[in-house]
Amino acid sequence: MVERTLLLNTSYEPLLILGWQRALTLVVLGKAEVVSEYTRLVRCKTHRIRVPSVIRLRRRVPRVRPMIRFLRSNLYARDGYQCQYCGDTLSAKDLTYDHVIPRSKGGLTCWTNIVSCCVRCNRKKGSLSLEEAGMRLLKRPVRPRVLPDSSVYGPVTPESWRFYLRA
Ligand SMILES: [Zn+2]
Structure with a gap:
């Protein structure tokens, strides 16, 4: 399984999902802090660290829309x-x-x-x-801004994400 990381805003609202490598880069650059980790260890230069499952931005990002995949x-x-x-x-x-x-x-x-x-x-x-x-639409199709449910995060939602996705 390829681990994915949930990125939270400073206020703990879910923003989007990243590949864990990109998430780790944000942590190493000091832009985000680790909230929760997977058990798997990866080598990072000289030491080994756990793959982050949830990270939180250090500075608030305004008006970031949640990523809803076109599926x-x-x-x-x-x-x-x-x-x-x-x-x-x-x-x-x-x-x-x-x-x-x-x-x-x-x-x-x-x-x-x-x-x-x-x-x-x-x-x-x-x-x-x-x-x-000669057909009509029930409603005009739009890009959804709210998540219909947590299924948008893919078929498998890591346990460590659930708390943050409940809102
Ligand atoms: Zn029909």
Whole structure:
């Protein structure tokens, strides 16, 4: 397993997730302090230190948005597992996603152009625009600013992170 490190702001709110090497660099540079560690030791120049699991910034970073990865699971969570065209609520295995502005018309694969939808609506819309298909969205797709739940941190949430993710 590749350890990841949770970075907290000075006020202990979660900011983002780093690879442990980058986290260690912040600690070595004096920009962050270690809050919690994994048991694994790594060699750092002449001595061995534990891989940090949670670190905290020494100086407050203003207005840093939590990193919400653009993943299928996060997309479904943003949309409440609801087809954004017909409103049906489905399980993840029955959902798919749709480019609101089709890729053939220059639509991008990003939070503001992708919505969860059912297979039936996906087929119906095909590569048509909303107007051409005569379909409407339940709501305008946006980049989520709040975390739907801790699943955005990946399938495995280290025990040492839980306390900080509860808020
Ligand atoms: Zn649908």
